[in-house]
Amino acid sequence: MTVPSTMTPGATRPRTPAATARPTAPPAAPTRPEHGSARGEAELRRAELAAFLRSRRERTMPEQVGLPRGRRRRTPGLRREEVAQLATVGVTWYTWLEQGRDIHVSPQVLSSIARALMLDRAERNHLFALAGAADPEPDRSCTGLPEGTLQLLDQLGPYPAVIQNTRFDLLAYNRSYGRLLCDLDAVPPEERNCLWLAFTHPDWRAAITDWDETVRLLVARFRASTAGNVSEPAAKALVARLAEVSEDFRRIWARHEVVQPTSKCKLFHQADVGLLRVATTSLWTGPQFGPRMIAYTPMDEETRVRLDRLHALAMGEGQSAGG
Structure with a gap:
């Protein structure tokens, strides 16, 4: 009898953010969702994704990821630019994600963000489900069958x-x-x-x-x-x-x-x-x-x-x- 083997993502250390070309124009801010439509469903999903990312960022302390807290930190948890640095993505791009903007995010970027925010397997699955993307590192642990x-x-x-x-x-x-x-x-x-x-x-x-x-x-x-x-x-x-x-x-x-x-x-x-x-x-x-x-x-x-x-x-x- 065969079941998938366990795989644990490796830890990610802070790195210098990679150069990211800014789009020529920002995507439009989300409007009130149209319930019952495909557009409304997509907007609700983006809003939930934005709220989820903010909550995970505010939960993660700088000391947990090897960053100094500093004296003048008013943000609970990590700053947006710190998450972007840890995930090696552009600050503007990550900010738009937290604002629920209509942008395309690759599975690789989502995977980097998941590691930067130290998401566990359930949280990682939730992140990819909200983003409507397939996880490049799928859960290979036991499937939960009795x-x-x-x-x-x-x-x-x-x-x-x-x-x-x-x-x-x-x-x-x-x-x-x-x-x-x-x-x-x-x-x-x-x-x-x-x-x-x-x-x-x-x-x-x-x-x-x-x-x-x-x-x-x-x-x-x-x-x-x-x-x-x-x-x-x-x-x-x-x-x-x-x-x-x-x-x-x-x-x-x-x-x-x-x-x-x-x-x-x-x-x-x-x-x-x-x-x-x-x-x-x-x-x-x-x-x-x-x-x-x-x-x-x-x-x-x-x-x-x-x-x-x-x-x-x-x-x-x-x-x-x-x-």
Whole structure:
């Protein structure tokens, strides 16, 4: 069973602010939000981002980041120019962020600000959610799945099983699933997403016997599963990334098809053991729609034998890596 490993951002020491070219004209100050509209939602998000940054700045003491307090400090916490210096961004640019101006901020700049303000993981996630950006250093710690659920996932072997969320992120999987479509352990944690792998990973694509129909239904299920929160930053970022790298995805996404998940027979061509005919069973892991466990069981005796072989291969590799 595999879950992402923990990663802690490194500490950032004060540096001389990098030269930043000022825009020729400042963006307009935010107006009163128009509730119920896309513009109103964006303005509310910017206002919340501005308030959040101010509160985190005022909470952070100079001594915490290696700066002298000085005698004439009237600002609680850090000054704006100090945050800009620590994050190596322009003072004007950071000031506009705290004013809720309509400016584009790169994920790298947000990451620098998060380190400068010493944000913890929850605060960092909140920062990127408010900014509508994908975190370049995503949370690779345990996904918060109950230990009993992870044990059940392991015990389903030799049958492949995985836990995924509504965005089709692969939160955890057993050894058989880790070898089913590709060497999943070799895939960076931030790329372990069914939709992303189906369009970008050659081994994953080759293992799908009817790729055209499978990805059409996969995209339609993704659209249906995320309909309740279409503005979620992570889902929007995934769609944007796929649209940038895959013409096939752009074409299918433009159809606006939706379907509900169904249990049915699937055919996979596993590189080491051959053709697999499996039935899918989905189990929700909580009282509300969210992460679900998907298990693949054999449809015939030949597939059962091949899944046993696949499991033995996966377990052998795991023991070699561990010993």
